[in-house]
Amino acid sequence: MRIADRYELGDIIGTGGMSDVYAAKDTMLGRNVAVKMLKVDMARDENFRERFRQEAKNSARLNHPNIVAVYDTGSQLVDDIDVPFIVMERLMGRNLRDILRADGPLPPPEAAAMMIPVTRALQSSHDAGIIHRDIKPANIMVTNTGEVKVMDFGIARAIDDSTSAMTQTSAVIGTAQYLSPEQARGKPADARSDLYALGCVLYEATTGTPPFEGESPFAVAYQHVQEDPEPPSERIAYSLSPNEAVNVDAVILTAMAKHPADRYQTATEMGSDLALLERGSVTNAARTYLAAAESDYGATPDATSVSGTAVRGGPPVRREPVPRGGAGAGAAAGAAGAGAAGAGAAGAGAAGAGAAGVAGSRRAGSSGASAGSTRYADHRRANSKNDSGWMKWVAALLGLVLLGATGWFAYSYFSGENDDPAKVQENMIAVPDVAGKPRQDAQSELEGLGFRVVISDEPHPEVPRGNVIATNPVAGSQLAAGTLVTLNVSSGRELTDVPDITSLTAQEAAEALEEAGLELNEDIHREHSDSAPDGVIISQHPAAGSQISKGSKVTVTVSDGRAKVKVPNLVGLDVDQATATLASLNLESTVSRVDSDRPDGEVLAVAGSGSEVDSGTTVELRVSNNMLMKMPEITRMTPTEADKLLREAGWTGRLVAGPTVSTGALVDVGQIGHQEVEAGELIRKDQTVGYNLWEFDPAKLNPMNN
Structure with a gap:
């Protein structure tokens, strides 16, 4: 298929919820490109077309070696539908998701080195006023030449278009495992939201697992808002020194702070710490963390050292007002508890430290210390000589108080602030049954009733893509206005990676596809091949590595051997x-x-x-080779006459005289009386020809002698 009279489309090399990506050839410039096309069923919806155009517009504003280049954009009529497309740089390599699946987690220095180009790309994007909003391993590509490229600005938003209709929705956009707390709440994202997502990616790159996992995207999003991640050093398979653990935890947990003000404020700032982490030097986040931790344990920060480097104070620790709801409240409360009880209260601080380690070190240092890695916690606790039984009781009591406070904040956030039971009962609204309805219709209906809506995409084998599977809470639930309702929307059948089935027989391919949840198309094409044996698959569609819905059929072409x-x-x-x-x-x-x-x-x-x-x-x-000729009649010719006749026929040999032949006729003297090769026989043109001349013999005159 050719689009725009220029781009020749090949196999699908990638697919997502909204679009497919094709390998293509730019016939005008003769270069390989990738063409991203909105799916036809999505192109019927103006909202999706507008979002796709916005992606092209945002991508065109970016020009950076670590961002996939966009060459062209346009639209093509497909089944009488105007389908937009984007022509991009074609990358050859693997994305970070595939690297982690195939090779396992990366050592922290190697992971840091890979993320440094990502911070450069994000800084360029943020400088251009573009927030990516979907940083995840699948959108970070490592090319065959070792370059790192950030891909897919499909849900990116320009900072200056925050008033547009498309961005004024309470729908949550992004991938749950890498969703910042503010995005999970449906609040506006900024550049620091991308850094939170990058912290999650770095967490997964070093540990092999995302920081939060759950049975549904809603459950994961809730953890981003309310729960602290386990320090990554506790999940790294091999042993880390206390200094290495501090460095890794400090960088990742600073990026993942619940409150944006506690994170790295720019991608450049995070990149600087990643560069320090790569070469094993003390990161700025670690200095801040340890300075705050030593201060709350009662030690002198100036005496603290990491990796042999003295930590002289470090950035001041900000103690900010506790925001309504969210994990920041837990962090502040944990800090207060730790400050009151000293080192003995560290356990209570850990129970509710919402800022998870380094986040607490920026906002309230003690919670950072308590939530940090246990690999070096014991080393720090050894400096405290004043633990006693009554301090442990205080710590336990503070932990219970903090737990109750955290629960109250969570309840107040999700249920509203109306404390009057009568008014609450009066304002209760029943959740309508919107199962099976298109997402936009269901969202509008729920928002019209006063609910806040979160969209959670889930695969489903039967519900069409874009339609609602169910709500959470379920239909019929009585909720107060402003309560968060999750719309579980079908993304179609569950996606799976297409295996490489070339060089297999049809039977072997069917088994491999079945393991991947796919089927072999019974309509098997056959064609001759000079290289593949008879019965072996020589091509497949979709191509290996593509993502398609489970249950889909894969079409193959089988070799008939040589024609x-x-x-x-x-x-x-x-x-x-x-x-x-x-x-x-x-x-x-x-x-x-x-x-x-x-x-x-x-x-x-x-x-x-x-x-x-x-x-x-x-x-x-x-x-x-035309080397044969017929021997002519040369008798009764002189040798000179015979030679001339032969050469005129193309002969290149030589005549050789043999013994003479007696004759009684004087007229025959000097003529050829006998030729070695009979006339009419085939001879080679370079062949030697013998002959015999007549010689006069008087004896031949006597008739008696004849």
Whole structure:
């Protein structure tokens, strides 16, 4: 298929909820490109078309070596539907998701080195006023040449278009495992939201698992808002020194702070710490963390050192007002508890530290210390000499108080602030049954009733893509206005990676596809192949590595082996004509020159003429060399006359005189009386010809002697 009279589409090399990506050839410039096209069923919706155009517009504003380049954009009529497309740089390599699946987690220095180019790309994007909003391993590509590229600005938003209708929705956009707390709440995202997502990606790159996992996207989003991640150093498989653990935890948990003000404020700032982490130096986040931790344990920060480097104070610790709801409240409360009870209250701080380690070090240092890695917690606790039983009781009591406070904040956030039971009962609204309805209709209906709506995409084998599967809470639930309701929307069948089934037989391919949740299309195409044996798959669609819905069918082309060709009868043709004819039939040729009186180059015979052979077989042509001629009659000629006659016939040999022959006729003297080769016989043109001359013998005159 050719679009825009320029781009020749090939196999699908990637697919997502909204679009497919094709390998393509720019016929005008002769270069390989990737063409991203909105899916036809999505193109019927103006909202999706507008979002796709916005992606092209945002991507066109970016020009950075670590961001996939966009070359062109346009639209193509497909089934009378105007389908937009984007022409992009074609990348050859693997994305980070595939790297982690195949090779496992990366050592922290290697992971940091891979993320540094991502921070450069994000800083360029943020400087251009574009927030990516979907940073995840699948959108980070490592090319075959080692370059790191950030892809897919499909849900990116320009900072300056925050008032547009498309962005003024309470729908949550992004991937649950890498969703910032503010995005999970349906609040506006900024550049620091991308850094939170990058922290989650770095967490997964070093540990092999995302920071939060759950049975549904809603459950994961809830954890991003309310729960602290386990320090990554606790999940890293191999042993880390206390200093290495501090460095890794500090960088990742700073990026993942619940409150945006506690994170790295720019991608450049995070990139600087990643560079320090890569080479094993003390990161700024670690200095801040340890300075705050030592301060709350009662030690002198100036005496603290990491990796042999003295930490002289570090950035001041901000103690900010506790925001309504969210994990920041837990962090502040944990800090207060730790400050009151000293080192003995560290356990209570850990129970509710919402900022998870380093986030707490920026906002309230003690919660950072308590939530940090246990690999070096014991080392720090050893500095405290004043633990006692009553302090442990205080710590436990503070933990219970903090737990109750955290629960109250969560309840107040999700249920509203109306404390009057009568008013709450009066304002209760029943959740309508919107199962099966299109997403937009269901969302509008729920928002019209006063609910806040979160969209959670889930695969479903039966519910059409874009339609609602169910709500959470379920239909019929009585909720207060402003309560968060999750719309579980079908993304179609569950996606799976297409395995490589080339070089397999159809039976082997069917088994491999079944393991991946796919089916082999029974309509098997067959074609001849010069390289693949008979019965082996030589191509497949979609291509290996593509993502398609489970239950989909994969079409294959199976080799019929080499094509059979009938060897033609080429006798009488010129050798050049004969070899050209064989080449057009995909046959090779070899020429054998043989003696013949036929014209030079004329085909005398064809080996295997009339038989069927494999395509590519070599056929022998026997071709005349025109080295034979018929011997003329040379008797009764002088040798000179005979030589002239022979040479006029193309002969190049020489005449050789033999013994004379007696004759009684004087008129015969000096003439050839006998020739070695009879007239009419074939001779080679370079052959020697013998002859005998007549010699007069008087005895031959006596009739009695005759």
